[in-house]
Amino acid sequence: MKKLYRNATLIDAKAPQDLLVEEGKFTAIAPHIEADAAETIDLGGRLVVPPYVDPHLHLDYVYTARGEGATNGTGTLFEGIQRWSETKAGASSEEIKRRARQAVREEVRAGVQYIRTHADVTDPSLTALKALLELREELKDIVTIQIVSFPQEGMYAYPHGAELVEEGLRLGADCVGGIPHYELAREFGEKSVHKAVELAVKYDKLIDLHCDETDDDQSRFVELLTALAYMEGIGERTTASHTCSLGSVNNAYAFRMMANFRRAGLNFISCPTENIYLEGRQDSYPKRRGLTRVKELLAAGVNVCFAQDSIEDPWYPLGNGNMMNILDHGIHICQMMSFAEIDHALDLITTNGARTLHIEDTYGLAPGKDASFLVLDAPSPFEAIRQRAGVLRSVRRGEELFTRVPAQTRSKYDLLA
Known part of the structure; x- marks a missing residue:
């Protein structure tokens, strides 16, 4: 069935747009579309954006923060790893x-x-990997x-x-991971970066390394990762996650x-809520923000996106997958709140993430x-971010995952209604 979504506000369009959907694809996007026998849905001028992308999450860790022995008393990255190591086997x-x-x-939702x-594949049985491979399907x-x-x-x-x-790659994982700053010596951290690139080339996989997630300005494994990815011609398929130390190095x-x-x-992934919580733990004052x-x-033309990272695990006690919340924290922490920056901030949780995941061929608001x-409960990007707008409608390949009725307030005072 054809569906025609009318009166959509798009970020870069000067006038309301109609979106025609057939067989799970956009077939036309224009100011006014006539389509016979199409189900018509009026969006009332609300903002339409591509779906949110969460490019960095640990689904095998979620909701484990309260488990026996999992409490992270220092709130540091390294104690989080230790607590997970001691509790994950069960x-x-x-x-x-x-x-x-x-x-x-x-x-x-x-x-x-x-x-x-x-x-996490540091488990001889690869239990978590196998479970998530099943869940992916x-x-x-x-x-x-x-x-x-x-x-x-x-x-x-x-x-x-x-x-x-x-x-893990042979079993079907999409990306090569690593954590060079956690290895026992710099030499082994560098060896792990070499190995990650070698495996990515061998198996034709993407790369996403936890890289320099520390305040230590001498942790510079992203330099080696960049050089190797460039030399292999796979830079656009390579991601450096966290890179917190880049916020501490000299200019x-x-x-x-x-x-x-x-x-x-x-590509770079920053996890604003997680890293402002974990980093700077050894600082007295001034205390660093801990973000890249x-x-x-x-400004330098490098692709960056935001991510949730954790949901109630030994590294982070909160989190709920609401990317608008992550975006709100990120633009505050990173001081990215000029009107121009706000108007394009949604890129950090949509198109920039899609570029990082290397899915641009199918992702985005364009015919084909x-x-x-998503339909957001806001008339513009600025209002969506100012109001932390909720999602009223989520459509996936032409099928509606859910719809919501906009919240309404009843009051005897006209001003509050």
Whole structure:
């Protein structure tokens, strides 16, 4: 059946647009479309955007923060890893899938249709990876899930970690993961970056490394990752997640590297809520924000997107998959609140994330692409962000995942109605 969505506000359009959908694709987008026998839905001038993308999540960890022995007393990244190491062995495949389904439900109901999740493979049985591979297939009609074969305890700090990462790729993971700043010595961190690039080329996979998630300005593994990705010609398929140390390095180094990031085409993921919570723990005052240089990277022409990272796990006690909440925190923390920046801030949780996931061929509001989009309860990008607008309608490949009725307030006072 054809569907015609009328009176949509699009971010870069000067006038309301109509969207014609047939067989799960956009067939036309124009100011006025006539379509015989099409079901017509009037969007009333509300803002339409591509679906939200959460490019960095840990679905195998969700809702484990309250488990016995999982409490992170120091609130640091490294204690979080230790707590997870001590408690993860008891998780069954069914438990992991049950918790992950709940998290996906929260994210999808908040407008997310694309998730990249890391699956911890520092486990000889690969329980989490296998569970998430099954879940990826089970939920494919409502959400696209990419899986990273991720060695949470290190490729070389954990026995046979590199072999387990490779086995994860053979089983069907989409991306090579790593955590070079957690390895036992710089030499092994560098070795893990080399290995990640080697595996990505061997298996034709994407790369997404937890990279320099520390305040230590001497943690500079992103430099090596950039060089290797550039030399292999796979920069656009490569992502550096976190890169918190880039916020602590000297400016001469930072801006020299930004030219290299742009040259290589590298993607960056920042997790605003998580990293402002985890980082700066050894600082007294002044206390660093702990985020990478999002504003400066974007100004340098480097692709950056925002992510949730955790939902109630040993690293972060909150989180609910609401990307508008992540965006709100991110633009405040990164001081990206000029009117021009606000008007294009939604890119950080939509199109920039799609570019990171390497799905631009099917993603976006354009004829021929998948008819997947959100209708927000706002008339413009500025109002959507100012009001932290909710999602009124989520459409995936032409099928409506859900609709909501706009909230209404009843009051005897006209001003409050």
